[in-house]
């Protein structure tokens with residue numbers, strides 16, 4: 001199932017800030033694996049698709065109107081021959097934004113749930129209702145955040161160079177971090193940058209994810225997670241919130257290093273890493289691997305919204 005995907009290139013970043021800190025900086029460009037199904041999305045979908053393929057012809061999943069997961073699931077469904085249904089949070093807005101019009105072009109059927117109903121998306125009652133309405137469907141949770149998702153994420157850096165000390169990743173539900181933490185060698189450490197406000201609560205979620213995964217019998221390269229850490233200071237006001245400083249950083253980083261960043265996830269993590277480097281957070285001689293988890297499709301919608309509020 002991975003034949004059409006390119007192995008993610010590793011790009012070294014030659015930055016004065018890193019040189020001053022005497023730290024080596026690399027980016028694992030998951031954004032370049034495939035034009036549509038890339039980033040952590042591919043890894044979270046992979047084992048869900050493999051499980052679905054055994055018995056189902058239809059995938060049903062959930063997301064917001066700008067969701068990277070909806071975008072990737074629509075494209076993956078189309079590539080691998082599934083019918084897809086996207087359950088979208090909130091009311092329908094026409095014309096469709098770029099994320100949802102892409103999903104429809106890929107053949108995804110969109111269904112809207114008001115916010116109150118959407119909140120019940122993981123309850124048996126709502127899932128039964130959806131099964132009755134759409135027939136036998138394979139349900140993938142929002143963001144691909146289940147044990148299949150964690151399993152896929154154990155493969156993100158498992159082949160990456162063993163000398164990296166710190167693996168840095170943006171964090172929403174922490175599914176990606178959990179998979180990475182399960183796949184690291186001794187001496188490596190995962191650092192997650194929550195993109196939502198008050199992200200410290202994720203520590204408990206991560207413990208639960210790791211315990212559930214290790215209890216599930218699914219393959220775990222080392223059977224115990226590596227050390228991990230949350231750095232909660234770079235949320236920029238909360239999920240999908242941005243300010244001029246972040247936008248400017250993102251544009252400059254892209255210009256200097258040729259790495260495009262998305263505003264919701266990777267820009268915040270990259271900003272955080274560069275800021276920590278300036279503060280001497282890392283030790284001399286350390287090497288850092290920044291995982292580019294994709295999400296660039298979301299910039300189109302974000303830039304349109306920012307222009308509407310004339311902030312960019």
Ligand SMILES: Cc1ncc(COP(=O)(O)O)c(C=O)c1O
Nearest residue numbers: 172173174175176265293294295
């Ligand atoms: C581009 C991108 N980066 C990072 C994340 C965070 O991943 P997770 O929810 O597994 O923490 C997401 C959300 O899935 C994402 O779309």
